[in-house]
Amino acid sequence: MSTYPKTQALMARGRDFLGSDHAIMCGAMSWVSERNLVAAISNGGGFGVIACGAMTPELLDAEITGTKALTDRPFGVNLITMHPDLGDLIAICVKHEVGHVVLAGGVPPRCSVEAIKQSGAKVVVFAPTLALAKKLLRSGADALVIEGMEAGGHIGPVSTSVLAQEFLPALAKEHLVFVAGGIGRGEAIAGYLEMGAAGVQLGTRFACASESIAHDRFKQAFFRANARDAVASVQVDARLPVIPVRALKNKGTEEFTAKQREVAGVLDREEIAMAEAQLQIEHYWAGALRRAVIDGDTENGSLMAGQSVGMVKEEEPAAQIIARLMEESETALTRR
Template sequence: MARGVEFLGSEVAIMCGAMSWVSERNLVAAISNAGGFGVIACGAMTPELLDREIAATGNLTDKPFGVNLITMHPQLFELIDVCARHGVTHIVLAGGLPPKGSLEAIKATGAKVIAFAPALSLAKKLIKSGVDALVIEGMEAGGHIGPVSTSVLAQEMLPEIADQVPVFVAGGIGRGEAIAGYLDMGAAGVQLGTRFVCATESIAHLNFKKAFLRASARDAVATVQVDPRLPVIPVRALKNAGSDLFTAKQREVAATLDTLSTDKAAMLEAQLQIEHYWAGALRRAVVDGDVEHGSLMAGQSVGMVTKEEPVAEIIESLMAQAAQALEKRAA
């Protein structure tokens, strides 16, 4: 993990996935204080809200942490300015290719850029464009996902790019043995989200945590696309009535496209409607505890979340399992 630790400035190269409403000041600070690398999920926050969230996180930890920004956010450049004012050291860009000028804007602040690469061709393009590190995330992850599994992406991409930039592997990781395996393949570290949802420091509603503790891997299913015109990225979540509501929402947005031109602006607006839906549905579940109609975004590693425990114990357990696995291989 030496390369990942040096890049992040943390004690261990375990990043926390940016989970809207969950990866806020309390969990982010707790992860950084425990030696990991917390990441604030900006999501649909306004610049003013992000400004307050970064400041509040800084009051809870003096360790490094990052901020995850969505590339399609209409105020992306203003959010970058907010991060710059606070001296944020690492910005994670998610949700698609970084828009023109965004990488340069981040680099100008002195921050390091971490981007998601769901395919080898895109990874090479991002490296060429100047990103400092990559996250390769497989379909086992919670929230927005791609079509390829973590193990396949790691096998295909790590041998090609791990010597160029630090690469963090994500998706379906619930134990330290898996971390050891990806480090052995050339990863600089890992990113976990689902594993931290039921941390003691997580503000997720008790109902939300209970749903995770009851769930098995097969309960975390991906949404389906009902209209090929809609640029909908599949989302993995625990199946409930909210899953059916999303299908209905897609039909509603598709109906509006029937009356509009399908130019780039209309398609972007349709995509933003979908994203706003997820932000609201996730809030209903995480904050309000409506686990029936809200969104229970979870990765397939949810079956390995068996109890509520402090972040420090989660990280300690993961590292002990990883060390033991590597020791066995060395022996």
């Protein structure tokens, strides 16, 4: 703990909030952020987060149980707000006394936030705008993640550096703000901590950790890629509320464009409601991501990756990744 005094001092609020040695969260990556990687990150001094994604309550129950068997360190659970069983998933988290629940994928219902907080757990939310961030914090959120468009998976339209300049001066003194998106080295962590961030969140950097269950072909695709290979999906119909997704360009990215046209056609025929149309898109991504991560279909599956993918060159244990990030941050702060 005393090896990185300058970084730890700047991370103090984030560390206290998470209960981890370092205020480094792992972004929840569907099919990747499961018990093995989550436990390894928490055991390595970071804060692992289970990606519930499209899991049923029964599957989440088993995943939390499995994670607890691998670590006695704190970890969190990421829930998608549009999940039809959100209430039941929260109940599973409460049953297991999960200390931190991350709500993603939209504005969380007030009743969901209240249910989590009544259990004694902390609520972490995402906010794309400063106005919404203030509203969510007033509504009971305990911490905020601001994630720039450099991130992998679902993204917003604004870069991490701009979000940090907008949010941190306005919120960081009184609230806990974690910065995410495009972070691949400790020097960037040092910079955001100096600006007032309580900590950071990284996903892509951990996707190819030794403990990650991702298929070897999935990992090899990351090792070969550079920043320009991680591209954002295109929205083909303005009516269809499709959140852009950043992934390595392959045949799967082209197939998603066709999928949007298919769903738009069903909307035209008024065969489904808009909410169901959006859910179909989300299910598509879940299936495409599984094909890449689990089956190793790197041509047709979704290789969700942030622009920091060019900094991922080899398999490393999660603890080693965290140690290196901390060393780089400490060196940068000492040099200053």
